[in-house]
Each structure stands twice: as C-alpha cells, then as structure tokens.
Amino acid sequence: MAKRKLERYRALADLDNVIELDDYDPNTRSSHRGRWCEQVFGNDNPLVLELACGKGDYTLELARRYPDTNFIGIDIKGDRIWRGAEAAAEQQLDNVRFLRIYIDYIQNYFAPQEVHELWITFPDPYLGTRKIQKRLTSPVFLERYRNILIPDGKVHLKTDSPELFDYTLEVIEEQELAIEAMVDDVHQRHHAQPDLDILTYYERKHLEDHRVIRYVRFRP
16 A cells, blocks of 8 residues: 555544544444534534545535535545545534444434435446446445435446446336436536536546546436
8 A cells, every 4th residue: 555545544544524444344323424514514414425435525515505404425445535524624614524434234323314415426337247246336225224224215326338328227117206407418428417616636637537427316
C-alpha cells in the first residue's frame, strides 16, 4: 500500500465525522443502529445514504443543497472516505458523516424504516455472470435495502454501465417494483429530475470518454 494511502487510513481515526468498523464480523451490530439521527446528528431529520460513495462527491453536494437532511456516505476504502470527510470538515457540513463498512452487512448498522433514500452512483458493475450477485441492485441487495428503508423509500441509481442499467431494469420488472423516474441520457436530454447535475470524479472521466450516463429512481 502506498505511503500516502497508509497515512490517510491512520488519519481516519482523528476525524470526528468518520465512523469506522473495528472488525469485520458479519454479526457485529452498530450501537447507533436505530438511533443514527438522534445520537450522531442530534436531530430527527430524514436520513439518506450514498452507497459505495468513493470520495463522497454526491454526499457532499447533497448535504450542501439539503441542510435539513442527514447524509451518510458509505464505503470500505478508507483513503477515499478520508477525502470526503476532510472536505466536509473544512466546509463545516454538520449534516454529513462517513461510515467505513462492507455494504453486504448494511442491515446490521441501520434499523428497519430508519433510512429514507439510497443513492448508488457509479458503482462497480461487476461484469460477468459469476459476479452478478455482487451488483448493488441485485435481488440480494434490494432485500437488504427493504430491511432499512421506510415504506415509500427510494433508491437512486446513476451509472455509465449499460449492462448494470439494463440488469437493474430487469430486476425491477421481475420484482414488479415501481419506477418513479428514468432518464436514458442524463446529459443530453431535458428532464426535470433534481440533483442529476451533480458530477462525481468518475462521472467527469466517463463524460470525457463520451459515455452515456443513465438514471433510474425506484421503490424497492
């Protein structure tokens, strides 16, 4: 591991807006489970998660736009979380936290009906049939989301991967889920969907490569 990455991993412990997992036991449950807003944010505002948040570009901008909503960016890669957490601290974004965990065990950290919305922005599409269940919109993950979302909770997917997007639509159809909005080319088509103008580090790179960005919002 590069020296700079190691330094960032160590620095996470000193950041008040980062919660790290001490071990990776799948049976571990967070002491904040069911009380994130009360214990961590000190309010009862809605809670929104960004999964596989990377550097937290979406989490940070959403937090700026919606100061009365609590946001948690989730990723397992500490060096990326460090960037977002540092930026949130510098900008004094009190409605932002970062959580370093495996998303596979997300139901151990959030209680039923604790989360209002989930954003999934440019996740690994896990191409190849052997990796399908690792996709963050696979039936396995959708069941986990149902365990933590409020009854009318929403999932937002924004991706450059046509394979992941088409797969997600197939899962939605198979499970007879409700699509609330869909945009087949975010940057070329006029649409009224809010917050799709937020650009992540990876989205900028995808646009430079002339890749099409797609979006769907649905209730799992």
